[in-house]
Amino acid sequence: MKRIEKRIPARYGQERILEILMKFRAPLIVGLIAIMFSTIGYMVISGVDLLKAFYMTILTVTTIGYGEMWNMDAKARIFNLFVMILGVGSVMGYSIAVLINIVTSGEVKKILRFRKMVSDISALKGHYIIFGMNDYVLHMIKEMKHYRIPVVVVDVSDNLEEFAKEHEINYYLKLDPADENTLYLAGIDKAVGAIVATMDDYRNLAITLTLKNVVTKNGISPFFILALAKKEEFKEKLKLVGADYVETIPSIISKRVAILAKKPPIFGEKSLLEEILFGEHTYIDIEEFVVQPDSPIAGKTLKSIDLRKRFGMTVVAVKKSDGKVIPIPGGDVVVEPLDILVVVAPKKKLEEAVKILLKGKVTSRGAMLKKKIKERLHGLG
Numbered sequence: 158m159k160r161i162e163k164r165i166p167a168r169y170g171q172e173r174i175l176e177i178l179m180k181f182r183a184p185l186i187v188g189l190i191a192i193m194f195s196t197i198g199y200m201v202i203s204g205v206d207l208l209k210a211f212y213m214t215i216l217t218v219t220t221i222g223y224g225e226m227w228n229m230d231a232k233a234r235i236f237n238l239f240v241m242i243l244g245v246g247s248v249m250g251y252s253i254a255v256l257i258n259i260v261t262s263g264e265v266k267k268i269l270r271f272r273k274m275v276s277d278i279s280a281l282k283g284h285y286i287i288f289g290m291n292d293y294v295l296h297m298i299k300e301m302k303h304y305r306i307p308v309v310v311v312d313v314s315d316n317l318e319e320f321a322k323e324h325e326i327n328y329y330l331k332l333d334p335a336d337e338n339t340l341y342l343a344g345i346d347k348a349v350g351a352i353v354a355t356m357d358d359y360r361n362l363a364i365t366l367t368l369k370n371v372v373t374k375n376g377i378s379p380f381f382i383l384a385l386a387k388k389e390e391f392k393e394k395l396k397l398v399g400a401d402y403v404e405t406i407p408s409i410i411s412k413r414v415a416i417l418a419k420k421p422p423i424f425g426e427k428s429l430l431e432e433i434l435f436g437e438h439t440y441i442d443i444e445e446f447v448v449q450p451d452s453p454i455a456g457k458t459l460k461s462i463d464l465r466k467r468f469g470m471t472v473v474a475v476k477k478s479d480g481k482v483i484p485i486p487g488g489d490v491v492v493e494p495l496d497i498l499v500v501v502a503p504k505k506k507l508e509e510a511v512k513i514l515l516k517g518k519v520t521s522r523g524a525m526l527k528k529k530i531k532e533r534l535h536g537l538g
Contacts, residue, residue, distance in 0.1 A: 192211075195214040195217070195218065195240045196211045197210075198240070199233070202232050202233050203229065217237060217241055218240065271330075274329070275330075277327075281307055281309070281347060283306075283347070284306070284309055284348050285307075285308050285309075285350055286340070286343045286344070286352070287310050287351070288311050288353045288354060289353070289354040290312040290314050290317055291355075293385065294354050295324055297354065298324070306349075308326070309328040310326055311330045311339060312331065312334065313332070317329055330342060335364050337367060340367065340368065341371075345368075345371060345372070345375075346375065346377060348380070349379075349381065349526070350381030350382060351381075351383070353368070353395075354384075354385040356387065358386055358388055358391040361391070361395060362391070362394060365384055365399050369382065369398060378529075379529050382400045382401050383400065384402070385403075386403060387406055388405070392404075392405060440503055440504055441502070442501075442504045442507050443473075444500055444507055444511070444523065445499055445522045446497070446498045446519050446522075447495065447496075447521075448492055450494040450495065452518035454492055454517060454518075454519060455493060456491065456493070458492070459475075459486055459488050460488030464498075464500065464510075468502060468507070468510035469502050469503055470500040470502035470507065471500060472486055472498050472500050473485060474486070475492070476497040476499070511523070
């Protein structure tokens with residue numbers, strides 16, 4: 158994978174900070190002129206040396222007020238009043254006004270906050286980049302938090318920061334999602350994938366195309382692009398420009414409602430089946446295992462390997478390497494290389510089984526993904 162160079166947008170760059178600080182240039186010049194004029198004035202009117210005149214000027218302009226450095230006559234005191242007015246009114250007043258303007262505009266704060274956000278995101282690994290800011294995205298983030306999957310939200314909305322704070326979203330970027338540099342700043346090189354979920358199908362097309370281009374150009378693999386479409390006709394278009402999986406918003410809702418309609422939760426407030434299918438159950442989980450060619454269980458029957466006794470797992474389906482699916486397989490089914498076993502098991506038992514079976518060349522989908530991502534990240538150095 159190529160090493161990626163990230164570029165901070167100009168409005169958040171060091172040059173912009175210098176531009177803001179340059180607003181102090183005018184009061185600084187005025188201040189220097191005032192100090193020079195006052196110093197010369199003291200020397201001419203009172204006949205004192207340069208050091209005394211300069212020292213008196215600084216005391217007066219800064220309003221420290223240690224008193225007169227020498228016995229002043231009427232002319233010198235009138236000039237001293239003039240220096241006070243010039244120093245406090247013009248120089249300090251002007252400087253304070255500029256400072257207040259900078260602070261109230263919040264420009265420097267925004268820049269520093271953005272740069273810190275980019276730094277924090279660069280430390281992430283195995284995250285998803287989500288494009289969009291709407292109710293669907295909010296629910297997605299909640300679900301991904303449940304699975305401890307970090308996310309970076311990218312959107313151009315002016316109220317993105319308020320949205321992020323309100324819903325405790327830690328990582329977000331207010332940038333153009335269809336800009337390649339935005340993807341680099343969002344840590345695409347260390348991400349698992351992206352979810353394109355704006356409410357504009359044409360916008361989703363542009364973002365998906367940019368994602369695919371960046372992923373291909375930089376050799377970022379594996380990387381999964383999941384996209385949502387408002388209209389059915391955009392489903393194929395999103396796949397054509399690079400989405401690995403596309404779902405329409407109406408179909409997601411209708412599928413879930415159809416499952417509820419077919420299997421209504423008559424035994425309780427919520428169907429246990431629904432909770433398992435949608436990953437909401439905290440005790441039971443579903444996983445897929447791939448039997449590697451050199452696995453010691455290859456060539457053995459399900460009865461002989463007895464996953465139920467060893468790990469409390471029930472094999473609910475076997476997908477053979479030729480694509481044939483055997484639902485509710487019997488104990489006499491022979492496990493062959495590259496077979497996919499779909500199992501249901503208590504979550505804790507499943508976590509233990511993943512580690513043990515991995516040693517026996519039986520890899521879970523989750524473990525395989527982690528391994529590939531780890532290899533990709535290792536390639537970054």
